[in-house]
Amino acid sequence: MDDQERISVLIENLSGRDLAMLNEQEKEDLKYLMRAGRKFNVSVSLVSESLSDDMKSKLAQACSIEAQLKIYQHVCTTVKILQLGAGQSKS
Incomplete structure (x- = not known):
């Protein structure tokens, strides 16, 4: 499987999913897409409708993808x- 095929499979498996329901491998795949996605013209967004001001502040201060996901x-x-x-x- 070439890189583009792998990216397509990851997109199919992850997009539209609830973050809390991802298993550890899927979270690793998501982190990979967040780090390297631009290389493949992929944009990853985490969408939450109920972020408090406190959560927004913590996200602004998060220094890594792992911290953001937590x-x-x-x-x-x-x-x-x-x-x-x-x-x-x-x-």
Whole structure:
């Protein structure tokens, strides 16, 4: 499987999912996409409708992807992934 195929599979498996429901391997895959996604024209967003001001402040101070994920896991958060140039997103 080449890199583009792997990225497509990761997008299919992760986009639209609840962050709290991801297993450890899926969280590692998500971190990979967050770090290296731009190389493959992939944009990853974590969407939460109920972030308090305190949570927003903690996110602003988070110094790593791991720290951000720990904060987002405390509220209902959906993984959104868009592959730019593909003309579609899965949510």
